[in-house]
Amino acid sequence: MTKTVRSLLSATALFAASGFIVFGAQTASAQAPGSDARMQKERATCDGVQQDRAACLREAGAARQEARRDGLTTPSAPREQVNALARCSEQPGPDQAECEARIKGGARTTTEGSVMGGGVIRETVTPLPAQPAR
Template identity: 55%
Template sequence: MPNHTHSLRHQVLRSASALVIGLAALGGASHVLAAGKAGNTEYQQQIAACKNGSSTEDRATCLREAGAAQQAAARGTLTDPGATQLKENALRRCEGLPQSDRIDCEKRVNGQGRTDGSVADGGILRETVTIVPAK
């Protein structure tokens, strides 16, 4: 009989372990499912904006970008860059300019000069004035 008790205890422990693992997996799956539903709602809102013309892009581009964003979100590769990353990206775009233009570009990225417009209006105009003495 001792073997039977040992076997029964082993089986109960194994079942309990499986239950704990199953509950942990279910908890993780429900979190992923909730995130998926939230992502789907956002996707539907983006599609609606594409179709009703409230997007700043043409319809075909808007629909393509919404689909790409949904796929990236499903893979977990869609990120929301912070202000630091956005500034680094803007400064990186200045790198391809000639040195004299690069300096002015970096000044504009760093907030110097005048800014006018908005993304919704079609663009932001950033302007710096550099006085160059006559020769």
């Protein structure tokens, strides 16, 4: 009898553990990039953003396709800064230095907003020297 109870308890514990493993794998794969569940979540997100819904759905579909090809990556922080500074190089002369100051941040730069909210706004205040009176 003791051996039967022990075997039954072992079998029950093994069954429960395998259930947790399978459930955990399903939960992890449900949000994996390129999965159907992830796509449904992103489609639902398109209803709550300030972006055009059609454009949002196109981007979600493109991200899903890229994820299935294992081409969807998240850049490192240094790479993000290199990309941002490269965009500044497209600005005309005086604006380029101001753009770089906004990207690099500093004591006079504030950042607010989010991509989901419609954009990240960086503002840098540059004091100008007083102009002589005429």
